[in-house]
Amino acid sequence: MINVKENAELNVLNHSCAHLMAQAIKRIHPHALFWVGPVITEGFYYDIDLGDTVLSESDFPKIEAEMKKISKDGKRIIREEISKEEALERFKNDPYKLDLINNMEGVTITTFKQGEFEDLCRGPHVESVKELKFYKLLKVSGAYWKGDANNKMLQRVYGICFDTQEALDQHLYLLEEAKKRDHKKLGKELGLFMMSEFGPGFPFWLDKGMILRNILENFWYEEHTKEGYQFIKTPIMLSQELWEVSGHWFNYKENMYISDVDDRQFAIKPMNCPGGMLVYKNDLHSYKDLPLRVGELGLVHRHEASGALNGLFRVRTFTQDDAHLYMTPDQVEGEIVRLIAFFDRVYKLFNLNYTIELSTRPEEKYIGSIEVWDESERILESACKKSGHTVKVNPGDGAFYGPKLDFHLQDSLGRAWQCGTIQLDMNLPERFDLTYVDSDGSKKRPIMLHRVIFGSVERFIGILIEHYAGAFPLWLSPDQVRILPVNAEFHHDYALQLKEKLVEAGLRVEVDERNEKLGYRLREAQMKKIPVQLVIGDGEVENGSVNVRRYGSQATESLSIQDLIDSLVKEVKEKR
């Protein structure tokens, strides 16, 4: 995907296009009032107050036609600097512009005018509306005024503009490709998971999806074992008192599912940490035990807003690949360097590129001293640098309990996903009074980190589905090999023997012996994106070979059974 925002020329083009769209809408709906129309990563939008008029995508052709007319007319776009008084006078009938003007202090106020349409704007713009030729309106939605849910909702129209027809076509093509990869669609087609209206936001995992999940989770356990983690499983339901200690009862209650058990209230856990704290406190810890790395694939439930639900990307129950790390202050930096290397290894395996962002102390709502925050942020940043990463800083974006590093993954279509995170927690160790015994026999407070690599297993699988477009590498693929006997009857025995040998070697294999022509069965195997298809007929039976065709390739290759097994087993082992 093209990042319009980072390309100065496209940026200007898109912003001018937003004005062009506003002008067209104003012509069609003279009562329209406009809030702001910025450029975003992919195009632009404009927030519009149309009173009772409702825009829908079916209005786009009309608006686009009007835009074309204005563009053809070719008015110049004229910049004008005006005084605040002049601005207030000129836009006196527009409450939205007045709001903007009244909030402008010590800046030059400029307007841009094209024909009859004038808009308050910082610019810059293209010279003339003539330059705006290759654009498309994409979607319409509601958006809160000033992004505040307490405010009224405006209508937001999205569009995008390019400097050539080819670039526009390319973009629209990528949007279509993304649709084809939609994990909700592929998940259904490949039998990975399902949704039911009886459980909105609660995915059902199907046979093939469970295979994928189990592979990922086993992989996770193996890698964490290598990294010196121990594993626990904490209950999904715990009493109110615990959530009061952790603070969730006061800060997160509206997102928790709560139930009466005997005479007490219990909550289903929205996070794993409080349970993890209890495990830590179950033992006395020596400084010699640190750093202590405790992992949990923890099933959590959160009552997410109904409108937020989205396939596997946003669900109400999910499994976090969580871990809590406890350490002494002087172990923090080394531990984070180690974590970053670990994250790197995992993401690389999936061919996912990533960037790291550091979120720092919030302006107002935070606990602990500024000195400790500054020191923690310094350590996080320095660990990134030592790992050879540049860090983007998001000032004030940290949690109230500590700063964090977020890992933003880029999938094969260039889209970004926030998955991994490393968070320093200055809150829970205090609340739960965590201690370890130091070398001098005194009790000390450990530093605690939360961290996830996948983020949630569900979301990560959703990303993988779209990233691979459903065609998983061999080691991840729920179905690895499909055996296709040319004639179900004649080649039956050979097919079963072959399957047995492959299964013996640890591969996931099915024989398709249905009474259908080879082409028919092969087509289905291709559509199910099964990595390896083995055709066996008279020739293969005769010389004990297999005919191999890989997903996505037309080429076929003849191999001995042993060579096939060796190469597939090697491929799985190397996680290719």
Place this chain on the structure above:
RNA sequence: GCCAUCAUAGUUCAAUGGUAAAAUAGAGCAAUGGUAAUGCUCAGCUCCGAGUUCGAUUCUCGGUGAUGGCACCA
């Protein structure tokens, strides 16, 4: 939660104020096949509730769910 759009066989979809066309998947029969669809037959559907109407799958309202955004967020 908010705004908008949508809801028809397992799936993908057509049509209609007089209970619905098709493809694909499924079952049966015939065909014994060499790298993306063999033919025939059968069976299967209007999300839930109310209203308008002689009659509603179609119109209206409410509910539920989904999709695209907003707000929230792993």
